[in-house]
Amino acid sequence: MGISIVPTLKVLKPVGLIIGGGFAGLLLGYWVNVTYFADDAPQQPIDFSHRIHATDFEIPCMYCHVQARRSASAGVPSVSKCAGCHQEVATDRAQIKKLMAFWENKEPIPWIKVHDLPDFVHFPHNRHVAAGLECQTCHGPVETMDRVKQIAPLKMGWCLNCHKEYEVENGLDCWTCHK
Amino acid sequence: MNFFDRFTKGWQKYRKPGYYEEFDYAWTMTIDLDRCTGCSACVTACQAENNIPIVGEKAFAKGRQMQWIRIERYWEGEYPNAKLSFIPMLCQQCDAAPCETVCPVSATYHNQDGLNTQIYNRCIGTRACAVYCPYEVRYFNYNDHHWDAPLDQQLNPDVTVREKGVMEKCTFCIQRIRTAKDEAKDDGRRRVRDGDVQPACVQTCPTEALVFGDRKDPQSKVSKKLKDPRAYRVLEELNTLPSVVYLKKVDADG
Numbered sequence: 253m254g255i256s257i258v259p260t261l262k263v264l265k266p267v268g269l270i271i272g273g274g275f276a277g278l279l280l281g282y283w284v285n286v287t288y289f290a291d292d293a294p295q296q297p298i299d300f301s302h303r304i305h306a307t308d309f310e311i312p313c314m315y316c317h318v319q320a321r322r323s324a325s326a327g328v329p330s331v332s333k334c335a336g337c338h339q340e341v342a343t344d345r346a347q348i349k350k351l352m353a354f355w356e357n358k359e360p361i362p363w364i365k366v367h368d369l370p371d372f373v374h375f376p377h378n379r380h381v382a383a384g385l386e387c388q389t390c391h392g393p394v395e396t397m398d399r400v401k402q403i404a405p406l407k408m409g410w411c412l413n414c415h416k417e418y419e420v421e422n423g424l425d426c427w428t429c430h431k
Numbered sequence: 432m433n434f435f436d437r438f439t440k441g442w443q444k445y446r447k448p449g450y451y452e453e454f455d456y457a458w459t460m461t462i463d464l465d466r467c468t469g470c471s472a473c474v475t476a477c478q479a480e481n482n483i484p485i486v487g488e489k490a491f492a493k494g495r496q497m498q499w500i501r502i503e504r505y506w507e508g509e510y511p512n513a514k515l516s517f518i519p520m521l522c523q524q525c526d527a528a529p530c531e532t533v534c535p536v537s538a539t540y541h542n543q544d545g546l547n548t549q550i551y552n553r554c555i556g557t558r559a560c561a562v563y564c565p566y567e568v569r570y571f572n573y574n575d576h577h578w579d580a581p582l583d584q585q586l587n588p589d590v591t592v593r594e595k596g597v598m599e600k601c602t603f604c605i606q607r608i609r610t611a612k613d614e615a616k617d618d619g620r621r622r623v624r625d626g627d628v629q630p631a632c633v634q635t636c637p638t639e640a641l642v643f644g645d646r647k648d649p650q651s652k653v654s655k656k657l658k659d660p661r662a663y664r665v666l667e668e669l670n671t672l673p674s675v676v677y678l679k680k681v682d683a684d685g
Contacts, residue, residue, distance in 0.1 A: 370552075371591055371592070372551060372552045372591045374589070374606075374609075376613070379613060382617070422455075422542075422543055425542050425543055426540070426542070426548065426550045426553075427542055427546075427548050427550075427605055427609070428609075430550050430551075430552065431589060431590060431591055431606060
């Protein structure tokens with residue numbers, strides 16, 4: 253009478269099924285997460301469309317993001333900036349009513365940050381605007397997006413490529429960008 | 432050229448004698464010990480400017496206090512005739528810095544301003560640089576530090592809050608130097624003028640014992656101070672070529 257591996261395999265079958273099924277579930281979950289819940293284009297508290305504002309009505313970027321050419325941070329426009337137009341314009345829409353609720357409660361809109369750099373990075377918007385860079389070079393075609401999505405990787409190698417290409421003065425020194 | 436050649440060539444270029452003479456600026460600080468009263472205003476200013484944590488009693492007892500600039504006290508003689516002298520000790524920004532040669536990941540290096548700099552997010556915390564530093568001015572984050580509710584609002588946004596396991600040191604307030612250079616560029620000037628930039632400690636010193644400037648500019652305040660016959664450098668015999676120059680205190684009895 254020979255020794256067979258079959259009884260052992262029969263015992264292990266349910267365990268194998270559980271592990272295999274679990275693994276397939278993980279893969280499926282990962283795919284669903286990446287495809288439908290990617291955080292590079294988060295759902296914002298108000299469905300603000302850059303396409304309507306920047307393409308259809310041709311409002312320049314720096315009409316709302318006024319701080320971009322003046323300070324390190326480009327800045328999100330204040331609610332009063334939105335209200336400046338929307339007290340008169342398109343007041344019957346659902347999203348605008350949401351906006352005006354923030355305005356009447358005197359609360360800031362809790363926008364979700366899309367282009368987020370780590371705290372140890374010093375990125376001055378004003379220096380880059382002064383150097384003549386287009387907003388789209390780093391942010392992609394935001395004026396065509398209904399919901400803003402991160403296009404560029406915003407990684408160190410990606411920054412350095414540009415600094416090398418344009419031969420930025422001291423552009424490769426660590427302390428130019430780190431802090 | 433393969434990687435090894437490139438590496439050795441680059442290293443030779445970096446380490447050839449007098450390489451630091453070719454930099455854009457040579458930031459220097461002079462400290463007049465005759466004027467220093469030991470008031471510690473510079474220590475407090477540095478703490479506020481550079482987000483330096485207050486480590487607390489326990490850590491202090493273990494010798495883990497953090498002060499990028501500290502006032503060292505030296506007593507001479509016994510009580511009735513005791514004499515006290517102060518010396519503010521900060522990173523000497525050595526041109527031939529021992530700490531730079533030892534870092535395995537090049538987190539500390541010499542930049543084009545002749546500053547000895549530290550990149551916090553590159554540091555892996557071997558603490559070798561602190562061992563090599565003859566001035567004992569490098570400080571290690573043994574713990575994560577936090578600031579209680581109203582105090583976190585006064586953190587300087589231009590300086591990172593360092594985390595646990597990272598070495599840190601005086602930067603000569605490099606964030607202010609960077610801002611001054613940006614302003615010079617916006618004004619169409621090629622160089623930063625004397626007096627455009629001051630580290631927090633220099634700005635705060637009530638007796639103007641600390642003077643900061645570029646020693647490449649012969650007209651700068653600091654260049655004139657360097658000609659003083661009292662000028663000396665701490666541990667000069669180690670040949671680290673410090674950028675901080677002390678002016679000796681001269682007593683009535685010599």
